Amino acid sequence: MADIIRENLNPDGIDRRGFLKCMAWVGTGTLCVMQGGVLSSYALGSVNKNQMKKLKGAFSFVQISDSHIGFNKAANPDVTATLREAIAKINALPERPQFVLHTGDLTQLSLADEFDTLEQSLKTVETGGIFYVPGEHDVLNDNGKQYLERYGKGTKGSGWYSFDKNGVHFIGLVNVLNLKAGGLGSLGTEQLSWLRNDVSHLKSSTPIVVFAHIPLWSVYPAWGWGTDDSEQALGYLKRFGSVTVLNGHIHQTMQKVEGNVTFHTAMSTAFPQPAPGAAASPGPMTVPADRLRSVLGIRDVRFVRGQQTLATVDSTLADSTDNKGGNQ
Amino acid sequence: MGVAYTKISAEAQQSATATEQTVTIDNFSFTPREITVAAGTKVTWVNRDDVPHTVVGNKKEFGSKALDTDDRFSFTFDKPGSYEYFCSVHPMMTARVIVKP
Numbered sequence: 001m002a003d004i005i006r007e008n009l010n011p012d013g014i015d016r017r018g019f020l021k022c023m024a025w026v027g028t029g030t031l032c033v034m035q036g037g038v039l040s041s042y043a044l045g046s047v048n049k050n051q052m053k054k055l056k057g058a059f060s061f062v063q064i065s066d067s068h069i070g071f072n073k074a075a076n077p078d079v080t081a082t083l084r085e086a087i088a089k090i091n092a093l094p095e096r097p098q099f100v101l102h103t104g105d106l107t108q109l110s111l112a113d114e115f116d117t118l119e120q121s122l123k124t125v126e127t128g129g130i131f132y133v134p135g136e137h138d139v140l141n142d143n144g145k146q147y148l149e150r151y152g153k154g155t156k157g158s159g160w161y162s163f164d165k166n167g168v169h170f171i172g173l174v175n176v177l178n179l180k181a182g183g184l185g186s187l188g189t190e191q192l193s194w195l196r197n198d199v200s201h202l203k204s205s206t207p208i209v210v211f212a213h214i215p216l217w218s219v220y221p222a223w224g225w226g227t228d229d230s231e232q233a234l235g236y237l238k239r240f241g242s243v244t245v246l247n248g249h250i251h252q253t254m255q256k257v258e259g260n261v262t263f264h265t266a267m268s269t270a271f272p273q274p275a276p277g278a279a280a281s282p283g284p285m286t287v288p289a290d291r292l293r294s295v296l297g298i299r300d301v302r303f304v305r306g307q308q309t310l311a312t313v314d315s316t317l318a319d320s321t322d323n324k325g326g327n328q
Numbered sequence: 329m330g331v332a333y334t335k336i337s338a339e340a341q342q343s344a345t346a347t348e349q350t351v352t353i354d355n356f357s358f359t360p361r362e363i364t365v366a367a368g369t370k371v372t373w374v375n376r377d378d379v380p381h382t383v384v385g386n387k388k389e390f391g392s393k394a395l396d397t398d399d400r401f402s403f404t405f406d407k408p409g410s411y412e413y414f415c416s417v418h419p420m421m422t423a424r425v426i427v428k429p
Contacts, residue, residue, distance in 0.1 A: 073378040140394040181414035224420040281355035
């Protein structure tokens with residue numbers, strides 16, 4: 001039973017009611033699709049084969065985040081096992097994703113053996129390549145030196161870069177270094193001027209996907225869930241018709257639409273964190289063991305040919321891979 | 329006002345005589361958030377969170393490596409002054425050490 005939102009109050013095609021319906025399903029597996037300027041939202045388990053066919057786009061990719069290899073506390077004593085389950089979900093997708101984005105916090109303590117374990121696990125992902133940005137846990141003690149040695153090939157500065165796939169311009173940003181006392185995530189002037197330059201030659205019709213670890217919008221500054229100079233970065237992207245921002249860090253899905261920009265945060269493959277303000281601090285949240293897999297997951301992103309927007313499917317590790325167990 | 333002021337002074341005096349002081353890192357905050365110590369006092373930070381934190385002076389006067397759960401870091405404050413510090417991993421975590429002569 002798909003909910004099709006027929007009111008279309010804003011040029012972005014999403015009205016408040018439709019957005020809230022999508023939000024209500026976040027974490028259980030939701031599919032939000034733009035079709036002819038109308039937002040349709042489906043519970044994962046309700047998508048039939050015909051609808052799936054319509055969603056077959058030019059290409060798809062997967063976002064995973066916050067694997068925290070090395071973490072072993074109560075919130076999840078075996079984060080390598082849940083990462084492997086996330087990989088199994090990716091490998092079971094109906095279409096092989098062109099590539100995977102990992103939006104940071106690969107490790108818990110930036111230790112070499114943690115990076116090694118992550119690399120060993122990710123070798124088994126059936127995809128064309130994996131792109132990374134660092135989280136604050138990946139640059140401890142060495143200002144990101146080891147991260148750069150492993151993942152910095154072809155990147156600028158502390159590891160930022162861009163690439164083009166199927167007409168979409170992807171930008172990986174680093175906002176976890178040189179953080180100032182009392183501040184939030186930070187991009188810094190060098191990266192901002194690179195970004196400005198990087199997009200200057202693009203047509204305004206080019207779809208843009210920006211990915212970075214800490215949210216590039218103010219989710220909850222009291223817990224550090226935001227980036228000090230993100231507004232400046234987004235200012236350089238204002239003229240583009242379709243901008244999608246993918247972040248991690250907060251270990252839960254959230255979405256926000258602002259003009260032509262859609263913001264998403266992803267689930268972790270390791271442990272959940274509380275909703276903003278719902279606990280004394282943003283630390284790892286321990287849930288009953290039989291619930292853990294319902295709060296961890298992956299995100300499948302599809303570009304639908306001929307449309308400027310993209311469809312995202314968030315599925316938890318508890319969802320059955322044939323898409324039958326989605327909505328609870 | 330007067331009462332509160334007296335209380336603060338009394339506390340300051342009390343801690344100013346100590347030669348060792350502990351600050352706990354718990355729930356993404358330094359507790360106590362402000363301490364007043366005598367010059368020569370060794371301050372030890374203990375991380376009680378499931379998340380690594382650091383202790384770094386705003387002017388880089390001192391700085392720890394990433395402290396995992398139950399890890400400690402100590403620094404002896406010889407020079408009087410006000411030392412603002414923060415966690416460089418979670419920079420919204422800020423606190424202060426005041427060192428009296």
